[in-house]
Amino acid sequence: MREPVTLLTLVGEAMGRTPNVAGRFFGALGQIGVLVRASAQGAGERSISAVIDGEDTATAVRTVHAAFNLAAQEVNLLVLGKGTVGRELLYQLAAQQQALAGDQDVLIKLAGLADSRRAVFDPAGIPLARWDARLQESHVPPDIPALLDRLRRLPVPILVDCTAEDTTAVYEAALARGIHVVSANKRPLAATWPVRQGLMDMARARHRRWEYETTVGASLPVIDTLKGLVRTGDTILRIEGSFSGTLGYLAGELSRGVPLSHAVRDARARGYTEPHPRDDLSGLDVARKALILARELGMQLDLDAVAIEPFAPSEALGHDDLERFFLALAEHDDAVAARIERMRQAGRVLRYLAQIDPSAPAGAPAVRVGPVEVEPDHPAARLRGTEAFVAFTTDRHRAYPLLVQGAGAGGAVTAAGVLTDILKIAMSLRGR
Ligand SMILES: NC(=O)C1=CN([C@@H]2O[C@H](COP(=O)(O)OP(=O)(O)OC[C@H]3O[C@@H](n4cnc5c(N)ncnc54)[C@H](O)[C@@H]3O)[C@@H](O)[C@H]2O)C=CC1
Numbered sequence: 101m102r103e104p105v106t107l108l109t110l111v112g113e114a115m116g117r118t119p120n121v122a123g124r125f126f127g128a129l130g131q132i133g134v135l136v137r138a139s140a141q142g143a144g145e146r147s148i149s150a151v152i153d154g155e156d157t158a159t160a161v162r163t164v165h166a167a168f169n170l171a172a173q174e175v176n177l178l179v180l181g182k183g184t185v186g187r188e189l190l191y192q193l194a195a196q197q198q199a200l201a202g203d204q205d206v207l208i209k210l211a212g213l214a215d216s217r218r219a220v221f222d223p224a225g226i227p228l229a230r231w232d233a234r235l236q237e238s239h240v241p242p243d244i245p246a247l248l249d250r251l252r253r254l255p256v257p258i259l260v261d262c263t264a265e266d267t268t269a270v271y272e273a274a275l276a277r278g279i280h281v282v283s284a285n286k287r288p289l290a291a292t293w294p295v296r297q298g299l300m301d302m303a304r305a306r307h308r309r310w311e312y313e314t315t316v317g318a319s320l321p322v323i324d325t326l327k328g329l330v331r332t333g334d335t336i337l338r339i340e341g342s343f344s345g346t347l348g349y350l351a352g353e354l355s356r357g358v359p360l361s362h363a364v365r366d367a368r369a370r371g372y373t374e375p376h377p378r379d380d381l382s383g384l385d386v387a388r389k390a391l392i393l394a395r396e397l398g399m400q401l402d403l404d405a406v407a408i409e410p411f412a413p414s415e416a417l418g419h420d421d422l423e424r425f426f427l428a429l430a431e432h433d434d435a436v437a438a439r440i441e442r443m444r445q446a447g448r449v450l451r452y453l454a455q456i457d458p459s460a461p462a463g464a465p466a467v468r469v470g471p472v473e474v475e476p477d478h479p480a481a482r483l484r485g486t487e488a489f490v491a492f493t494t495d496r497h498r499a500y501p502l503l504v505q506g507a508g509a510g511g512a513v514t515a516a517g518v519l520t521d522i523l524k525i526a527m528s529l530r531g532r
């Protein structure tokens with residue numbers, strides 16, 4: 101037995117007549133990885149005791165209080181990335197923290213924050229008005245395993261991935277430690293099927309949540325809707341739509357006569373594009389989204405099975421350096437403008453569409469993404485700005501596809517979707 105130990109006792113009237121008191125007590129401790137070394141139930145049915153490691157005392161007490169609604173449910177976040185989405189998430193948290201604690205009994209704390217160069221961690225919670233300064237003051241490099249080790253000791257630990265990196269190893273480390281994951285980042289979901297499936301299995305085996313609603317259509321309820329259709333036994337016949345806020349925005353700007361390179365600069369400045377806009381213009385970002393949806397249907401595909409036609413000429417997309425990239429893109433401004441004008445004269449508009457066809461014949465790609473010249477009566481023709489839409493044609497929604505439509509990119513909507521995913525986890529632990 102490790103020493104020192106703590107005897108944690110839950111005391112209450114009428115315990116013997118209230119169902120599942122012991123389940124909630126031990127379940128709450130198990131959720132945060134606290135080991136119960138010994139346990140006993142009082143003969144008078146008014147107390148339950150557990151012997152736990154002394155170092156777990158504070159966390160265990162807070163967690164048990166929350167499990168019995170004696171205190172707000174504390175949730176502890178480690179946020180990776182403070183770019184467009186991460187930064188906006190922190191602003192929204194700062195604005196909502198008090199209301200969530202008061203109205204929803206959920207106390208969301210920022211335990212840690214990391215960018216690519218440094219990290220800050222404070223188990224008492226980093227004040228949300230000071231996260232920027234605290235990170236600037238830090239000289240600590242982002243040692244992710246060490247940060248996760250500290251996070252897992254706190255009630256309801258959640259890793260929030262607002263980067264655009266390959267973070268599959270980070271998720272593995274988080275889930276192995278019993279940490280929930282919320283992703284805005286599509287890359288781990290678009291990893292090879294065995295890697296993605298391994299993470300899903302790990303989350304399930306450890307009863308941890310992995311939420312990723314914002315990876316397709318920002319805060320639009322695309323993934324929840326699809327999961328609902330699949331779980332209730334509907335058969336998905338086809339999914340199609342315009343999945344990219346950036347490409348929707350660019351198509352609109354081009355049709356107003358804005359040169360391609362200017363419109364892309366503008367979309368990037370507005371926070372719609374991926375960190376490198378090449379990922380949008382090449383079709384890769386839409387391909388990842390389409391793959392994420394296809395996999396929800398159980399289609400065991402990898403990214404290389406997606407047929408991708410780029411939005412902009414591939415030869416313009418080679419440069420890593422952004423200034424050189426924009427210069428190369430500008431060389432194609434006139435040709436792209438001429439194509440848009442030809443479409444306008446023919447009464448059509450340019451859209452970038454994705455199609456998922458689960459029963460595609462052998463040899464034909466089941467998932468394809470690419471530019472399409474659509475007629476004015478096509479649902480995509482009416483999209484404005486960053487609007488995205490996803491149409492689900494199913495056995496039950498055969499005559500009229502089920503449509504999800506709205507802003508598909510941008511810091512504010514995406515961060516709100518990430519916060520919603522965090523709250524889903526917190527609320528489910530409160531039984532709501
Ligand atoms: N901007 C949008 O409208 C939407 C973005 N997303 C996704 O959200 C993610 C973030 O997007 P943005 O905020 O727009 O990108 P961004 O480029 O503005 O921010 C990414 C941040 O991650 C940081 N970072 C890079 N490597 C890191 C590491 N190893 N550890 C910690 N931080 C690291 C970078 O320093 C940067 O600040 C991307 O995966 C994107 O696909 C999803 C839906 C919509």
Ligand SMILES: N[C@@H](CC=O)C(=O)O
Nearest residue numbers: 344345346373374509
């Ligand atoms: N770059 C993406 C951001 C959201 O996923 C887009 O424009 O759709």
